[in-house]
Amino acid sequence: KNEVEQSPQNLTAQEGEFITINCSYSVGISALHWLQQHPGGGIVSLFMLSSGKKKHGRLIATINIQEKHSSLHITASHPRDSAVYICAVYTGANSKLTFGKGITLSVRP
Amino acid sequence: EAGVTQFPSHSVIEKGQTVTLRCDPISGHDNLYWYRRVMGKEIKFLLHFVKESKQDESGMPNNRFLAERTGGTYSTLKVQPAELEDSGVYFCASSQERRSWTYNEQFFGPGTRLTVL
Numbered sequence: 751k752n753e754v755e756q757s758p759q760n761l762t763a764q765e766g767e768f769i770t771i772n773c774s775y776s777v778g779i780s781a782l783h784w785l786q787q788h789p790g791g792g793i794v795s796l797f798m799l800s801s802g803k804k805k806h807g808r809l810i811a812t813i814n815i816q817e818k819h820s821s822l823h824i825t826a827s828h829p830r831d832s833a834v835y836i837c838a839v840y841t842g843a844n845s846k847l848t849f850g851k852g853i854t855l856s857v858r859p
Numbered sequence: 860e861a862g863v864t865q866f867p868s869h870s871v872i873e874k875g876q877t878v879t880l881r882c883d884p885i886s887g888h889d890n891l892y893w894y895r896r897v898m899g900k901e902i903k904f905l906l907h908f909v910k911e912s913k914q915d916e917s918g919m920p921n922n923r924f925l926a927e928r929t930g931g932t933y934s935t936l937k938v939q940p941a942e943l944e945d946s947g948v949y950f951c952a953s954s955q956e957r958r959s960w961t962y963n964e965q966f967f968g969p970g971t972r973l974t975v976l
Binding site: 785845846852 | 890892894900901902903904907915918950952954963964965966967969970
């Protein structure tokens with residue numbers, strides 16, 4: 751079992767829908783990254799958070815340290831949001847990241 | 860400001876050959892990380908440099924992999940000799956000097972897709 755689990759594995763949505771992607775982790779963490787990778791593209795950091803909630807445009811990320819759970823929400827989804835969304839956590843005293851497998855989101859026009 | 864760059868973007872080699880991947884971090888970033896994603900698996904940590912020193916190389920698969928960061932600027936990752944299971948996407952990331960009370964955001968390069976035939 752991975753230390754970082756993401757659900758669902760694949761997700762298809764209709765343009766305009768509200769989307770939620772979940773991440774659960776089984777280790778103590780110091781911070782959590784939400785990352786985005788478009789097909790054939792590099793990895794882009796969307797958020798880094800260690801508590802509460804962050805918002806950037808149509809994206810909202812929340813984290814519950816006690817429950818070891820984070821969610822990424824996309825409001826008014828658009829086909830350009832189609833990408834792989836990866837959750838990664840900082841654990842321990844070092845600064846390396848432990849990654850989830852990522853979920854593939856496809857938003858249909 | 861230029862982001863993290865990696866070269867080449869793609870490399871196709873035969874089993875037994877040598878390949879060298881290069882990563883140029885964001886200027887001024889002391890921390891440099893190498894990660895790898897093999898097909899169907901999650902991205903995994905390989906190693907971490909702080910300036911020119913290897914801080915953590917616990918993720919290096921075996922001694923066919925050699926990473927260097929001479930002068931604390933760009934880094935190279937050499938695979939010699941390459942095996943079929945080395946195929947994957949190799950990512951590099953960099954971050955500023957880490958403060959004791961926080962974790963600095965890592966910025967990722969576009970990755971190098973390595974195919975070993």
